[in-house]
Amino acid sequence: GDSVTQMEGPVTLSEExxxxxxxxxxxxxxxxxxxxxQYPGEGLQLLxxxxxxDDKGSNKGFEATYxxxxxxxxxxxxxxxxxxxxxxxxxxxxxxxxxKLIFGTGTLLAVQP
Amino acid sequence: DVKVTQSSRYLVxxxxxxxxxxxxxxxxxxNMFWYRQDPGLGLRLIYFSYDVKxxxxxxxxxxxxxxxxxxxxxxxxxxxxxxxxTSMYLCASNGGAASYEQYFGPGTxxxxx
Numbered sequence: 707g708d709s710v711t712q713m714e715g716p717v718t719l720s721e722e723x724x725x726x727x728x729x730x731x732x733x734x735x736x737x738x739x740x741x742x743x744q745y746p747g748e749g750l751q752l753l754x755x756x757x758x759x760d761d762k763g764s765n766k767g768f769e770a771t772y773x774x775x776x777x778x779x780x781x782x783x784x785x786x787x788x789x790x791x792x793x794x795x796x797x798x799x800x801x802x803x804x805x806k807l808i809f810g811t812g813t814l815l816a817v818q819p
Numbered sequence: 820d821v822k823v824t825q826s827s828r829y830l831v832x833x834x835x836x837x838x839x840x841x842x843x844x845x846x847x848x849x850n851m852f853w854y855r856q857d858p859g860l861g862l863r864l865i866y867f868s869y870d871v872k873x874x875x876x877x878x879x880x881x882x883x884x885x886x887x888x889x890x891x892x893x894x895x896x897x898x899x900x901x902x903x904x905t906s907m908y909l910c911a912s913n914g915g916a917a918s919y920e921q922y923f924g925p926g927t928x929x930x931x932x
Contacts, residue, residue: 749923811861
């Protein structure tokens with residue numbers, strides 16, 4: 707079945723470092739792909755999305771490109787801040803009218819000043 | 820501003836108790852979802868509802884039931900709570916086939932002793 711695999715955490719970086727969080731997927735057809743972020747004590751919120759191959763989603767300095775050939779959607783940011791400390795979830799859209807999401811296990815990012 | 824609210828942030832219940840978790844959204848969304856979030860497992864879908872009084876099982880429905888009597892409210896019921904249901908429970912909603920983004924509540928951390 708469809709699934710999402712993302713890198714294990716925690717990822718610990720110093721402020722202004724470059725961030726990459728890897729995400730790969732297995733799916734029949736061509737799903738839409740998402741990154742959600744969960745700040746401490748809060749629910750998840752959509753960070754960015756890409757709905758077809760070669761699309762690049764971007765928001766708040768984060769980017770991810772939908773790579774069909776490698777079935778990947780890696781999250782990147784050029785210069786992280788302490789305020790980016792959170793759990794990041796990669797997800798794919800299961801499809802159909804109800805828009806069910808399949809999530810990865812989440813990656814905790816800790817940014818130190 | 821879109822809003823999904825959950826009745827409690829923290830809840831402590833005893834084994835065997837019947838537990839109700841309530842979720843309300845103010846966006847007139849058709850679809851509502853209940854997930855549980857556990858370390859290393861990410862988010863797993865328990866149940867979802869695509870209309871009033873309509874429901875479908877997710878990936879881990881055992882030990883849970885749901886109720887949706889009104890469009891804005893989706894309840895998760897633990898008929899007889901057990902310690903392995905200690906978890907973070909997240910509610911989400913979205914607006915149907917044309918809407919990808921799911922909006923999440925802040926979560927309820929349930930402890931069953």
